[in-house]
Amino acid sequence: MEPTGTYHEHLAYSLDDRTVRVVLANPARVRSFALGMGILTKNDTVDADVLTRYGATRQPDVWQPPSPAIRELKTLLSTRDALVQDVNQRE
Structure with missing residues (x-):
């Protein structure tokens, strides 16, 4: 997921708790990958x-x-x- x-x-966290492997992919890298395929x-x-x-x-590496x-x-x-x-907005 991005x-x-x-x-x-x-x-x-929910997927990891259920022992599902999770990858957090950098959105910019994924977009570059898509563009490289002409998408x-x-x-x-x-x-x-x-x-x-x-x-x-x-x-990619699995998220820990x-x-x-x-x-x-x-x-x-x-x-x-x-x-x-919040404090700064009130001043």
Whole structure:
């Protein structure tokens, strides 16, 4: 899958918990791969096909989820960033 913001995380962790191998492919690399094959169209069906071909051809490394401590730290930092942004908007 292509990671976009934090939207992919829940699915990635859920799949990993079920021992499904997950690859987080860099969207720019996947797009370059598609362009190299002459694929200019971009929609969900085409993207799924391109990701399948990318995985089969490139065989990228399987994603290793961060430790629970790192996950908690990321959550705390995201919360902090949101609070700082909220405070700055009020000033």
